[in-house]
Amino acid sequence: MQHFHANEHPHRRYNPLLGEWILVSPHRAKRPWQGQNETLLEETKPEYDPNCYLCAGNIRANGIQNEHYTDCFVFENDFSALLKDEVTFDKAPSELFQLKPERGINKVICFSPKHHLTLPEMAVDEIEKVVQVWKAQYLELGSLDYINYVQIFENKGSIMGCSNPHPHGQIWAQSSLPTQIEKTQKNLSIYYQKHKTSLLADYLKEELKQQQRIVIENTHFVALVPFWAIWPYETLIISKRHFGSIIAMTAEETTAFAEIIKSLTTKYDNLFETSFPYSSGIHQAPTDRIAHPEWHFHMHFYPPLLRSASIKKFMVGYEMLGEAQRDLSPEQSAQILRELPTIHYKTKNL
Template identity: 60%
Template sequence: MNLMSEFNLIDHPHRRYNPLNGEWILVSPHRAKRPWQGQVEKVVEDVRPKYDPKCYLCPGNERIGGHINPEYTEPFAFVNDFSSLLNDTPEGSWTDGELFKADSEQGICKVICFSPRHDLTIPQMEVDEIKPVIDLWQKEYNELGAIPFINYVQIFENKGSIMGCSNPHPHGQIWASKAIPVEPEKESIRQLAYFEKHGRTLLADYLDAELKKEVRLLASNDHFVALIPFWAVWPFEAMIVSRKQLQSIAQMNDAEKLALADIYKQLTVMYDNLFEVSFAYSAGIHQAPTDGKDHPEWHFHMHFYPPLLRSASVKKFMVGYEMLANPQRDITPELSAQRLRELPKVHYRLI
């Protein structure tokens, strides 16, 4: 056989398998070798005030609906004034033959302000200022998860207007629901099958392998590793995985929560430094459902899905083939990881 034509992941189009959700992604590394087209523009960023009298998340301000925020100094959670889920929806289901099916859904949606400061973001906050955010996530997961009808607590953050985030004040959301939503449900099924076969979590074995290979690692500390998954869809998609198997944030001790704050900052500083812009993303935690059962198959992790591709203004679109067939990327996850790893560790605004 001609060695030149032997299949490899650096030169040849290929499909990669995501063992967490059972889906495939198309990788076209030969296309990333084309010269980049278009300018790499810098975006002029507005300087935000520490307090904005018109912001409905700033301390002391009135929200739509008439609630007044307290003069909070620590991370602060409240029930979303425009909740997508309501806790008093009557139970029930509706069918009309085999093809029409609906179930009523109950839940609670909350907003978490990460800081009283309007002008900050996670990568600009100190680790000891992020730690209270993690403490509050844990408290909310425990409290919401203890409600009998809540079976899953989705903690997430939408950062940046291109991710549809309407307010730049640093904040995240929690949607707690009766149903286990689609993405965690897919991962639940795969992780359970793997755990039953091997007696270990899928992500424990995956993380061990990535720590040996080293090519997709971004950052680490005593308790967590940040990496670009082998099957990443978005150009700079990343995952934070706990070194120890933790089913959920409920099992984290103080040192682990501090370490999660640290890796959250390390990763988001890399992101901001990549194009020297406040880097947009959707991020969130995947962890054990709160359905009252033990979940030894679940391994705590966070996903980061950022849309930017090659500058502060050029984003990846999920269109055409990706909507109709499956996702596709050009730059390989290994090259993306290398680019992120080589960046300065200090936030660009502080240099």
């Protein structure tokens, strides 16, 4: 009988944040690939695009003109998924047909006036300004009495549903806790009540001891491939100090956070020498006027690329009907990312 090896044998891993399992099949990474594998031509974008509705000074679809901004620019989404209006509502009579109105605000944050940039191509001090805007928006939106959660996120790349290549992210602030947050809230609370410590603080201590899945570490943050990662090159940025939300960051932590975002996203771009697509987002304490000592600030990156700039991995088949599954082990993907340079491939010959 063979002895179990995590990089050779199929197994399941537990995600303590969501209380869910994932199937890992590392032996399948050896199989030959005969699927989609097109060559990508990377488009050269101008610094300013007169047809872009996010560029400084341009007119958006609703006829409003953007400010002639020089760093970050924030505005309410012209096509919001959530609305501020309060409505009257009669509760649905059946438990099988439940619904309830949801109030909220959607905002867009342009990271830079330069149309051709992405986060890894921006300077650390420019990313720091983005973090400062995230702080201000979390505080402003979270102070509204009907907003109980502020979700800050970025969709990068058209395959992640991004409708405009201009560097930007979004904020969806709403009256309910979103499903993933509710699951995380529950599991963080259970752990905190049992151990009187932060789940992610304890998890990070063990990761730093093992050093198997660490990608980048600086004074205040660690970027790693989580033990339970689903996406091929999924990563998690965790603060070393236990605090619940972005507004608790010190000036030094803010700079360190900007630095690790730049380094990690640069590694992503360098992996296949392409503008690496992903969905990323910050998970932090709700704004429901309740103390949340169980929450520990962290940021998720979910990229779909698997073997090249053109081969993507999305949840299909068994993953939609059974449970999440991955072929490359988290330890293998962490090693690949760890060994990549933090100098962007576009600048290596300059």
